[in-house]
Amino acid sequence: MPLEYTTITQISGPLVVVEQVREVHYDELVEIETHTGEVRRGRVLEAATGRALVQLFEGTTGLDVTASKVRFLGKVLEIPVSPDILGRVFDGAGKPIDGGPKLIPDKRLDINGNPINPYARAYPSEFIQTGISAIDCMNPLVRGQKLPIFSGSGLPHAQMAAQIARQATVLGSNEPFAVVFAAMGITFEEADYFISDFRRTGAIDRSVLFINLANDPVIERIATPRMALTVAEYLAFEQGMHVLVIMTDMTNYAEALREVSAARKEVPGRRGYPGYMYTDLSQMYERAGRIRGKQGSITQIPILTMPEDDKTHPIPDLTGYITEGQIILSRELHKKGIYPPVNISISLSRLKDKGIGKGKTREDHSDVLNQMSDAYDRGREARELAVVLGEAALTDTDRLFLKFADEFENRFVRQGMNENRSIETTLDIGWELMALLPRSELKRVSDQNAEKYLPKPGAQSKASG
Secondary structure, three states: OOOEEOOEEEEEOOEEEEEOOOOOOOOEEEEEEOOOOOEEEEEEEEEEOOEEEEEEOOOOOOOOOOOOEEEEEEEEOEEEEOHHHOOEEEEOOOOEOOOOOOOOOOEEEEOOOOOOOHHHEEOOOOEEEOOOHHHHOOOOEEOOOEOOEEEOOOOOHHHHHHHHHHHOEEOOOOOOEEEEEEEEEEOHHHHHHHHHHHHHHOHHHHEEEEEEEOOOOHHHHHHHHHHHHHHHHHHHHOOOOEEEEEEEOHHHHHHHHHHHHHHOOOOEOHHHOEOOHHHHHHHHHOOOEEEOOOOOEEEEEEEEEOHHHOOOOHHHHHHHHHOOEEEEEOHHHHHOOOOOOEOOOOOEEOOOOOOOOOOOOOOOHHHHHHHHHHHHHHHHHHHHHHHHHOHHHOOHHHHHHHHHHHHHHHHHHOOOOOOOOOHHHHHHHHHHHHOOOOHHHOOOOOHHHHHHHOOOOOOOOHHHO
8 A cells, every 4th residue: 555645845837746755756656635535646757855746637726735645656657558449539648538348458558668779670661652642642651750740720730630540551561550649739629520530431440549638637748649659559569560640739749848847947948848848759759660570660640730830940840850851731722722731842751762663652653753843843933933024924834834833733732631542543643744744844754654654645634624
């Protein structure tokens, strides 16, 4: 039976100071029983001789300093796991909220897992098809990669997250695939959208959802992604599954980190965020990857909303350093009514060359990617020139590139929220768009691929419909 202490001396935000304690350890789980008999959980944030600083998951509202009892439980925060966890919905503290039966665990795992040892990593190389052309063709995702989506307030990142969760698959593989979805600090309406969308489409059967609402405790928000990643590690490296982890919104997570840091009276770093935020984020992002000799893999898509659409803000800035690229959403495309509003020109997948080509996607993938990226940039330049000088100032070639840019946005980038394009369909649409340009301008395309895939004049075109 753990000892009970009635020596709370201070309360600050979600933090409680307990004095005269013995043999207390960092990260140890704590129970505080209020004068009404309510039990709240927390964890030890700092342990010193005779003193402990405790973070409360449920907050400190209504806590009576003199009448509350504190118990240190001698264990860390754990989550129960078993293969039956697929298809379940949990809150940010790991409690089921789907009305289903209690999970009978195979084991309980510490949520504070470790980043994968770089020496044990296998290089990411297998293409993951999301069904979204702007990602699959232009910024391909590979198994074991960390590829964040940088969004802004009001942009449809939630719809993109749900669509990727529904559609993602490893091509040419019958290996088991699962999605672990962690939502932090979202509204009830957003939570309802995610849960109902997963159930409506049947994606719930291969998914595990963790939902932390905006009015849930801040400390719980810090634990939510760690719980999701612990479940992902269990499914990947113990059950041999390929797991896609989608975490939204990392900005809410970082705000929770800042709030707790302020309550601890720590010296703030950039824009008030704690100086250790880079380390904290990297400890989570680096839990993605593949391990040599293990069957499964963990691929991460963290989603964050950039405050004021500023990609130099500390959260996207640090995330960009740690991860292998970024998909950036465009407010300009969103205003045009284009979904998904992916800004191809400034988005980047640093592993895009590793998961494409013959035997992975198609032998012409690299040609299509490079040529369309170049042509779209030239079309955007022509568009800007037309705004300044008028369209009459454009050459005939400039007009063709301008038409290409418009068609590229409307026929290639734009697609339905429930439209799941195969990589073959995506590449074919790309060739049909490139047919708008003279062959002499397609300088990044090999003659062999052009002969095989470029539509002949007068041929029926998907891009013209």
